[in-house]
Amino acid sequence: MNKNSGYEHEKTKELIEKFFDGNTSLTEERQLYRYFNGRNVDTGLEQYRDIFVCFGNMAEDCHDTSKQTRTTVIRMLFRTVAAAAAVILTVIGIARLEKDDGKTKLASIYSGSYVIKNGKRIDNLKDIQPIIEQTLDDAEHIERMAGEQNVINTAEQEILDNIHDKYNRERIIQLLNN
Amino acid sequence: MVRIRPRLIAQAQRYLNDADAAEDTVQDVMLKLWTIRNDLKVPADNLAMTVTRNMCISSLRCKKLQYGTADGDTADTSPEADTQEHIRRMMDIVDSLPTMQQLILRMRHIQGIDIHEIADIMHTNEANVRKNLSRARQSVRDKFRKGGTP
Numbered sequence: 001m002n003k004n005s006g007y008e009h010e011k012t013k014e015l016i017e018k019f020f021d022g023n024t025s026l027t028e029e030r031q032l033y034r035y036f037n038g039r040n041v042d043t044g045l046e047q048y049r050d051i052f053v054c055f056g057n058m059a060e061d062c063h064d065t066s067k068q069t070r071t072t073v074i075r076m077l078f079r080t081v082a083a084a085a086a087v088i089l090t091v092i093g094i095a096r097l098e099k100d101d102g103k104t105k106l107a108s109i110y111s112g113s114y115v116i117k118n119g120k121r122i123d124n125l126k127d128i129q130p131i132i133e134q135t136l137d138d139a140e141h142i143e144r145m146a147g148e149q150n151v152i153n154t155a156e157q158e159i160l161d162n163i164h165d166k167y168n169r170e171r172i173i174q175l176l177n178n
Numbered sequence: 179m180v181r182i183r184p185r186l187i188a189q190a191q192r193y194l195n196d197a198d199a200a201e202d203t204v205q206d207v208m209l210k211l212w213t214i215r216n217d218l219k220v221p222a223d224n225l226a227m228t229v230t231r232n233m234c235i236s237s238l239r240c241k242k243l244q245y246g247t248a249d250g251d252t253a254d255t256s257p258e259a260d261t262q263e264h265i266r267r268m269m270d271i272v273d274s275l276p277t278m279q280q281l282i283l284r285m286r287h288i289q290g291i292d293i294h295e296i297a298d299i300m301h302t303n304e305a306n307v308r309k310n311l312s313r314a315r316q317s318v319r320d321k322f323r324k325g326g327t328p
Contacts, residue, residue, distance in 0.1 A: 020319065022312030026290060051322050053261060054268040058287040170188060177185075 009042045016048060029055075182223050183208070186230045193234035203233050213277045219301035225281075228291075228299055232284040236269065264322075271321045272314075279314035282307055 015032055018024045024032070033056030035041065036049050114121050115128045122128050163169045186207060190200035207230050211218065218225070272283060285291045285299070293311075297304045 020312060020315050022308035022310075022315065026292065047323075050264050051268075051319055054264050054322075055287060057261070057265050058268070167192070170192070174185065174188070 005042065009044060012042070012045060016045070032056075182226055185223075186226055189227060189230050190234050193231070194237065199237070203237060204230060207233060210277050210281065214281075217278065217302075222301075224299050225301075228285060228289070229281055232281075232288055235288055236284070268318060268322060271318050274321075275314055275317055279310050279317070282310045283314040283318070286311055 012032070012035060015024065015028055019029065019032060032052055036045075036052035037056060041049055113125070113128065113132065114123045115131055116122070160169060160172060163172060183204060186204045187200050190203045191197060194200050194203065207226060210229060211222065211226060272280060275283065282296060282300070285296050286293075291299075293304050293307050297307045300307070
């Protein structure tokens with residue numbers, strides 16, 4: 001037995017002991033499985049071959065499955081979040097457009113309006129326009145707050161309704177409910 | 179547990195593609211968790227989901243081993259057949275372990291979950307997980323050497 005194989009034998013023995021003490025990392029465990037699945041198992045360690053081959057086989061199939069499942073779930077989660085963000089941004093964008101359009105109509109709609117301030121009537125639209133606009137803004141803000149919450153609540157349902165694959169839909173429902 | 183049962187069944191059905199098998203599996207999961215209820219910390223949802231997944235994978239693996247050999251008539255004495263037989267024997271031994279040890283061993287060896295993650299799922303500390311894992315592995319080793327009858 002040369003020095004190298006002697007060293008490897010000792011290292012492997014240490015790892016085996018560590019394994020049965022429950023102290024190995026996943027990498028060290030995979031090292032052990034590879035060693036015992038190989039052809040050059042030391043005769044002194046032959047007694048462990050079967051058991052480590054079995055332990056190695058327990059792990060083999062399932063790591064890929066779990067990775068696949070995790071990747072698929074993460075991909076779906078990103079799609080869900082992106083879709084929800086797109087819906088919310090579209091609604092906010094439309095609301096802003098309507099507000100800009102409304103500003104130009106303000107003068108024609110509200111000509112003839114007045115404000116009583118400190119007992120004085122103020123008719124000048126240029127003077128009272130900021131006050132009217134502020135009041136309308138406040139009302140719109142309150143209305144939008146109530147509307148956005150409803151959008152968030154219905155966004156999830158809209159996304160689910162657009163997923164036709166039953167399997168994917170169930171996965172998304174599970175994610176949203178977690 | 180009653181609250182989470184529908185989710186567990188749905189998860190098991192996705193793996194097993196069989197409503198009856200899914201029900202049976204979830205029943206086994208409930209039973210296992212009931213036996214360690216005194217050590218369980220709430221919420222145990224993650225643990226229940228993980229255990230369900232584990233058992234589905236074990237079940238699929240058992241089916242694969244059972245139906246894996248091609249010819250029923252001639253005895254297969256190839257090294258691969260020996261390995262399959264050893265794995266079957268080992269899984270029987272694992273099934274006979276105390277519930278806590280079984281759960282931890284499965285999470286580690288079947289799902290490849292890290293020790294600190296297992297500790298999180300089971301709401302315990304790493305030292306406890308390592309202790310149970312060590313005991314489980316040593317039990318499996320000793321019974322396997324003796325001839326593997328659980």
